[in-house]
Amino acid sequence: MKFLLFTLFGIVQFLSLASGKSIPKNKFSHKSLKEMKEEIAGYEDVAESLINLAVYGKAKNRSYERLSYFIDTVGPRLSGSKNLDRAIEIMYKNLQQNGLDSVHLEPVKIPHWERGEESAVMLVPRLHKMAILGLGSSIGTPPEGITAEVLVVTSFDELQRRSPEAKGKIVVFNQPFVSYAITVQYRTHGAVEAAKVGALASLIRSVASFSVYSPHTGNQEYQDDVPKIPTACITVEDAEMLTRLASYGKTIVIQLKMGAKTYPDTVSFNTVAEITGDKYPDQIVLVSGHLDSWDVGQGALDDGGGSFISWEALSLIKDLGLRPKRTLRLVLWTAEEQGGIGALQYYRLHKGNISNYSLVMESDAGTFLPTGLQFSGSERARDIMKEIMGLLKHLNVTKVFTGGEGTDINFWIQAGVPGASLSNDLFKYFTFHHTYGDTMTVMNPKQMNVAAAVWSVVAYVVADLEEMLPRT
Structure with missing residues (x-):
C-alpha cells in the first residue's frame, strides 16, 4: 500500500510534466x-x-x-x-x-516471464547433467520434457546446408564468440532459425568471452509466422564437447525440461x-x-x-x-x-x-x-x-x-x-x-x-x- 501511494504520486507528477509548457x-x-x-x-x-x-x-x-x-x-x-x-x-x-x-x-x-525449473541431461553416448539457463520469453517443454537426437552446427549457414537433418531434433549452436554484437544473433534468433527447419528445441552456446562452466541467459525473439520452440543457453564447454562427439560420429541424445511461462x-x-x-x-x-x-x-x-x-x-x-x-x-x-x-x-x-x-x-x-x-x-x-x-x-x-x-x-x-x-x-x-x-x-x-x-x-x-x- 505504501508503494502504491507514492506510485500514484509519481504518476501525478509524471502527467504534470508530460502536459507542461x-x-x-x-x-x-x-x-x-x-x-x-x-x-x-x-x-x-x-x-x-x-x-x-x-x-x-x-x-x-x-x-x-x-x-x-x-x-x-x-x-x-x-x-x-x-x-x-x-x-x-x-x-x-x-x-x-x-x-x-x-x-x-x-x-x-x-513483460512478465518466469523460467521455472529447468534441466538438460545428455543420455547418449553417456549420462551427463548439463548446466543450462533458459532464454527470456522462451516457452516451456511438456512436463515430461523433450527427448531427442541432437544436430550440432556452428552457424546459421551450416544449419541451412544441413536442414534435412534437423527435423525432429534438438539443434545445438556451437558458434564461436566473435563479438557480442555479432554473436548475440544466435541467442536472439537461434530458436526461430531452428524451428524453420523442423527442430523441436534449440540450445545455444553461451555468448561469452570466457567460461568456467557458466551458462549465460539473455533475451530471445520469436516470429509470429514461425512455430515457437523451447530454447536455452548451454556452457561453452558443453557446446564444444557436443561438437567433438558429433565429429566422432556419435549419436547424441538429450532430454530437455523447461518450466518457463509467460504471464x-x-x-x-x-x-x-x-x-x-x-x-x-x-x-x-x-x-x-x-x-x-x-x-x-x-x-x-x-x-x-x-x-x-x-x-x-x-x-x-x-x-x-x-x-x-x-x-x-x-x-x-x-x-x-x-x-x-x-x-x-x-x-x-x-x-x-x-x-x-x-x-x-x-x-x-x-x-x-x-x-x-x-x-x-x-x-x-x-x-x-x-x-x-x-x-x-x-x-x-x-x-x-x-x-x-x-x-x-x-x-x-x-x-x-x-x-x-x-x-x-x-x-x-x-x-x-x-x-x-x-x-x-x-x-x-x-x-x-x-x-x-x-x-x-x-x-x-x-x-x-x-x-x-x-x-x-
Missing part, C-alpha cells in the same frame, strides 16, 4: 572550436573538484557502498518480478532522500530524478543506467553499477553545490533486458522535445576502470567531447572512441541526438554478463570511483556549456 527552441553550438576550447579550459578547477571528491574525498567508495547494500538486500530484478518492484520503491526513496529535484516515476507496461504484461516504472538547470532548465543532459536485471546472480555488473554511478554523478555535483545551466536528468530504466521496453516508451512520450536534448548517456557495459568514452555524434560535437575528456588527464582517461551506444539511448542516437557510453574491459564484462557470477564480488570500489568521476565531469560540463552540443 511548450519548450523554447534550443540554442545549438555555433562557437568556433577555439572558442569552445577556451570555454572548456575554464572547467579545470570544477573537474578537479569532482575527481577529488569521487576518488579521494568523502564520497570515495560511496557508489560501491550504496550499490552493495542495495544489491545484497534486493537481489536480482527480473522484469515483472516483485524484486524489481521493490528495487524501484527503494530507489525512489533514495533519490528523494538525496535531495534531488523532481523525483518521480513514469509508468511503463512490461500477462504488468506495470512498472522508469525512475527519474533531476538537478534542475538554472539558465536553460528545459534543455536536458540525460544520464542513465537500467535498474532491471536477469534472475540469476545479483545484477551488480549488469546494470547495478551503471545505475549507481549515474546516481553518483548527480550526487557529486550536488555535494559541491553546483547547478549547471541546463537540467541533468537521471533515468533508471526498466525492462532493458527485454529490448529497452521502458526506454522505448520514454522515447515515444518525450520525443516531441527531442531538440532540447544536448546529450544522452548510458553506462551499461560495466564499471571497471574506464579506458575512455564512446561517443556518437557529429565531428564538431566529437571535437568538443575530446576537449572535455582532456579535463580527465589526471585520471589518464582521456580517449574518445566511436560508437557511443546503449539499448536505452539508441532511440535518441538514431534520431540524431549525441550519445555517450563508458568504454570498459569488455572481455571481463562478458565473462560474467547474464550469469550466476554477476555479483558484488565482481565489482571494485576504486574502479567505480573513477567511473563515477568520469561520468560526473562529462555530464556536468556538457550541461553547463553555454551552447548545446552541435548536431551537425
